[in-house]
Amino acid sequence: MSPGEQPRTRHRLQLPRDTSPADVLSMVRNVRPGAMLGEDGTIDLGDGTFLEPDHSPRGAGRWSIDTPWDREVPLPEGMVDSHGYGRAFPEGMPFGVERQALDLAWSLGRRLYGAVVTDAGVRLEPHPFQVRDLTVVSPHALAPESLAQLLAPLEPDAQLDEVPEDVVRSGYSVTIPLPEAEEIALRVGRSSRPTALSALDWVEDAVDYELVHLTADPEEDAIEVPSSETSERWQHVYQRIGRIAGLLAETVGGYVVDLEGFLVDPSDLA
Incomplete structure (x- = not known):
């Protein structure tokens, strides 16, 4: 990484194996209408973040979230959060673009019955009825x-x-x-x-x-x-x-x- 370049990280989105990539793109565009689909199936989310499909033989339903790394202070002790970020990131909460990318992945997991695995290997499983409104x-x-x-x-x-x-x-x-x-x-x-x-x-x-x-x-x-x-x-x-x-x-x-x-x-x- 060159001086002044923002560090990057990768989280994983794990969806059911039969989840259609077209359904993922459609849902992403509900909230990010400018998202662009690349020839290799990568979804450019904007702000330097990408949702990349896993093309390996066992990669059906698996995506990587490639995003700038950005952290702030940890969640205060004793405070809980519905997304599990305080548990997953004890050294500092995701912030800015990284937080937005993680929030999107968490929401996709909620709607499509999947999970997010952080860059540190912590698994977050959104409850499908966490959002009821x-x-x-x-x-x-x-x-x-x-x-x-x-x-x-x-x-x-x-x-x-x-x-x-x-x-x-x-x-x-x-x-x-x-x-x-x-x-x-x-x-x-x-x-x-x-x-x-x-x-x-x-x-x-x-x-x-x-x-x-x-x-x-x-x-x-x-x-x-x-x-x-x-x-x-x-x-x-x-x-x-x-x-x-x-x-x-x-x-x-x-x-x-x-x-x-x-x-x-x-x-x-x-």
Whole structure:
């Protein structure tokens, strides 16, 4: 390495062997639309980072993340994080471009049932229901009463929150009670315009139907490895949110995206 050149490192992304490289590229472009595919299958993520497929005989589903090395101070003692970075990088947390590349790999592992192996050999296995929130982005807005009527057969306990007087079709919410003092909040408002949908001509005026899991313990989302009881509860809540999102997408049209900006096929939510 020449003087002044930034050091580099390599992490690994391990996906199921039958994962299509085209699916990986499609998912990457949900959040990095400028990602470029090279002739050898390498995905240029920008900022000097690359996702390289393993072409060896046993390399199906394996990718390397080639990225600049950039670390900051370690995670404070006693603090936990959902990604497991504090455990994997005790000498200093990934920062900047390296952190962004690792976050992308972690998210791909979450969505595609894989794992990340760090440059130090530490394995990170994202829980598939760590991210449970979904948003339906639609060109059509439902009036509060219409949304309440739509939800009633599926969620009879859903409660339309107090609607401000000037609200016609956005800027209101619905609360769906869950066991153990938890809730699903359905918030209707102007769209945040996800990157994955930026090419659509109607997205500037779109409406978000945001479905958020409100846990009884706000610290729960920082758990890296949930207990079997928590895991089962997360799965149940995600499936419930998914059914609502599927109903909304079928009724008002549009697309479903998860909290990290990745598109979700409504057929996977049934």
